[in-house]
Amino acid sequence: MEQALEVLRTVFGYQDFRGQQAAVIEHVLKGEDTLVLMPTGGGKSLCFQVPALVCKGTAVVVSPLIALMQNQVDRLKELGVRAAYLNSSQSPAAARDVERMLRAGNLDLIYVAPERLTMDSCIALLKGVEISLFAIDEAHCISQWGHDFRSDYLQLSLIVEEFPSVPVIALTATADERTRQEIVKRLRLRSARTFVSSFNRPNIQYRVTEKVTAKDQLLDFIRSEHQDDAGIVYCLSRKTVEATAKWLVQKGVNAIPYHAGLSTGVREKNLSKFLKEDGVVVVATIAFGMGIDKPDVRFVAHIDLPKNIEAYYQETGRAGRDGDAATAWMVYGIQDAIMLRKMASQGDGSAAFKRIEAQKIQALLGYCELTSCRRQALLQYFGEESQNACGNCDACMTPIASWDATIEAQKAMSNIHRTGQRFGVGHLIDVLMARPSDKIQSLKHDEVSTYGIGKDQSEGVWRSVYRQLVARDLVRVDDYGSLALTEKSKSILRGEEKLFLRTSSLKEGKASTKSRSKKRAGASKSPTPRYSPAPAKIGSGNSLFKALSALRLELAKKQDLPSYCIFHNATLEEMARLKPKTKSDLLEISGVGAAKLEKYGQIFIDAINQHH
Numbered sequence: 001m002e003q004a005l006e007v008l009r010t011v012f013g014y015q016d017f018r019g020q021q022a023a024v025i026e027h028v029l030k031g032e033d034t035l036v037l038m039p040t041g042g043g044k045s046l047c048f049q050v051p052a053l054v055c056k057g058t059a060v061v062v063s064p065l066i067a068l069m070q071n072q073v074d075r076l077k078e079l080g081v082r083a084a085y086l087n088s089s090q091s092p093a094a095a096r097d098v099e100r101m102l103r104a105g106n107l108d109l110i111y112v113a114p115e116r117l118t119m120d121s122c123i124a125l126l127k128g129v130e131i132s133l134f135a136i137d138e139a140h141c142i143s144q145w146g147h148d149f150r151s152d153y154l155q156l157s158l159i160v161e162e163f164p165s166v167p168v169i170a171l172t173a174t175a176d177e178r179t180r181q182e183i184v185k186r187l188r189l190r191s192a193r194t195f196v197s198s199f200n201r202p203n204i205q206y207r208v209t210e211k212v213t214a215k216d217q218l219l220d221f222i223r224s225e226h227q228d229d230a231g232i233v234y235c236l237s238r239k240t241v242e243a244t245a246k247w248l249v250q251k252g253v254n255a256i257p258y259h260a261g262l263s264t265g266v267r268e269k270n271l272s273k274f275l276k277e278d279g280v281v282v283v284a285t286i287a288f289g290m291g292i293d294k295p296d297v298r299f300v301a302h303i304d305l306p307k308n309i310e311a312y313y314q315e316t317g318r319a320g321r322d323g324d325a326a327t328a329w330m331v332y333g334i335q336d337a338i339m340l341r342k343m344a345s346q347g348d349g350s351a352a353f354k355r356i357e358a359q360k361i362q363a364l365l366g367y368c369e370l371t372s373c374r375r376q377a378l379l380q381y382f383g384e385e386s387q388n389a390c391g392n393c394d395a396c397m398t399p400i401a402s403w404d405a406t407i408e409a410q411k412a413m414s415n416i417h418r419t420g421q422r423f424g425v426g427h428l429i430d431v432l433m434a435r436p437s438d439k440i441q442s443l444k445h446d447e448v449s450t451y452g453i454g455k456d457q458s459e460g461v462w463r464s465v466y467r468q469l470v471a472r473d474l475v476r477v478d479d480y481g482s483l484a485l486t487e488k489s490k491s492i493l494r495g496e497e498k499l500f501l502r503t504s505s506l507k508e509g510k511a512s513t514k515s516r517s518k519k520r521a522g523a524s525k526s527p528t529p530r531y532s533p534a535p536a537k538i539g540s541g542n543s544l545f546k547a548l549s550a551l552r553l554e555l556a557k558k559q560d561l562p563s564y565c566i567f568h569n570a571t572l573e574e575m576a577r578l579k580p581k582t583k584s585d586l587l588e589i590s591g592v593g594a595a596k597l598e599k600y601g602q603i604f605i606d607a608i609n610q611h612h
């Protein structure tokens with residue numbers, strides 16, 4: 001362990017291990033199999049990188065995404081680590097070079113794509129060299145229940161057969177018990193010890209807002225809180241991705257699209273732009289993100305709902321890996337609820353599978369409609385109890401009021417009943433509000449008893465009511481988007497039970513007096529969180545920090561590397577605060593190791609000394 005600490009300090013430039021890192025590394029160094037569950041940004045990479053440098057031989061890292069291997073290898077090389085990768089994007093000559101280095105024992109780490117590793121030729125190659133350990137990154141890809149299943153991961157159980165004396169460390173940020181068990185079983189880990197870290201990401205602020213016009217809300221959010229920050233915007237369809245990216249560009253945001261329908265060339269170009277330049281916003285389908293370890297993503301925005309809570313947690317987890325404050329922001333409306341419900345009933349999975357999917361969707365909708373701390377709910381979903389409300393989510397910062405919506409719910413539900421349980425929400429609201437239409441006329445819906453009984457509320461309120469009825473499973477949606485009542489609705493229709501709903505942000509004004517809205521006056525749109533990362537931060541307005549960032553960008557551009565490969569923001573901030581004058585002062589700063597000191601030390605010291 002002494003050696004491990006030495007490596008941490010000299011190579012990585014960090015003073016101490018974080019959280020479970022030391023315990024994990026100690027276990028790996030004993031030669032035992034290990035399963036590591038840590039949230040994104042928790043510091044998984046060091047759990048295998050440090051042992052790789054301490055142990056004799058080469059560590060083999062299995063990583064699912066070719067596009068990102070290069071990035072990881074570049075970062076290690078910047079630290080002076082002897083690392084390389086083998087995958088199908090390489091020329092045969094380049095691959096032969098890597099193989100030669102491997103045979104000569106000149107590599108500490110080699111990254112290999114799963115489909116490559118399980119080839120006979122690769123196994124034979126590895127048998128001829130000394131392997132220190134196998135690290136399986138994104139190990140949840142082996143689980144069919146998870147959301148990133150990759151069939152080539154199934155073959156990885158070969159490793160244990162072919163290399164029985166080499167320890168295996170599997171790592172993932174997916175927490176649920178079922179996935180965990182599947183990883184151990186399918187990789188055939190031998191009496192593996194599991195290390196579970198807390199999945200709390202205190203620096204991420206969780207917010208969910210009612211969807212009105214998603215694009216405008218998004219732009220408003222970016223402009224008011226994340227101008228010039230790097231971020232990810234998730235949408236459901238390629239079409240929305242394209243349209244949103246184009247629109248943001250028109251509005252002056254440095255945005256690019258990313259989805260599976262783009263050519264490989266464009267995708268690579270966009271990914272590299274996002275990784276290498278500062279302040280790029282990528283608008284993407286969920287095809288984007290796994291393994292992206294850009295540390296300074298400041299926000300993740302969902303303008304469509306994710307598939308379930310696991311996916312939400314993973315996607316939002318891509319924000320703020322560097323530990324600085326970041327925002328997970330989502331807008332959500334009735335159409336999203338309807339869409340997810342429809343998706344749950346469709347598909348050709350088994351009945352049991354559908355039931356699980358439906359439960360997962362229910363949990364996600366429940367999360368959206370929460371009026372209590374979102375972080376507590378998320379952690380609880382992953383089996384973690386936390387005593388206190390977090391102070392850094394919308395529910396904690398601006399308490400969300402609820403109102404007694406029993407009567408409105410009764411009206412909305414009788415309206416479904418009276419019109420025959422065959423219509424979508426648009427028509428239902430027209431009937432409630434007595435808005436004439438051809439459809440109403442031809443169906444004679446102006447003669448039903450619910451016609452016009454909802455004139456006292458705005459359309460926004462009715463949308464919010466229907467949305468929450470769907471979210472609470474009081475109303476069901478069929479394949480065509482028609483709403484029908486469920487068994488659960490009866491007690492409310494009969495007045496046996498009251499129903500409290502979230503106060504809609506659209507509800508202010510017209511209806512609020514009548515329905516006794518308790519929404520607090522003066523609740524601001526972007527409240528100040530209680531969370532602030534320690535220590536006191538140098539703002540991005542600091543002129544030395546700015547000068548150092550510019551220097552970093554210049555150095556990065558020259559080498560065609562992302563700027564965080566040179567130094568992280570936190571490291572530059574510390575430099576701006578402590579103003580080191582000598583190389584040994586600089587070495588004290590977190591994130592400065594021997595290789596970087598050698599390569600960049602003098603340049604940064606000069607810049608600090610010259611700055612006035």
Ligand code: ADP
Pocket residue numbers: 014015016017018021038039040041042043044045046293295321322568590
């Ligand atoms: P994960 O793979 O779990 O998402 P990473 O391994 O990318 O997380 O680490 C997240 C960030 O935390 C990285 O920027 C990394 O350099 C930093 N980090 C990891 N361990 C430490 C440590 N012991 N001290 C300081 N920073 C650390």
Ligand code: ZN
Pocket residue numbers: 372373374375376389390391392393394395396
């Ligand atoms: Zn909270």
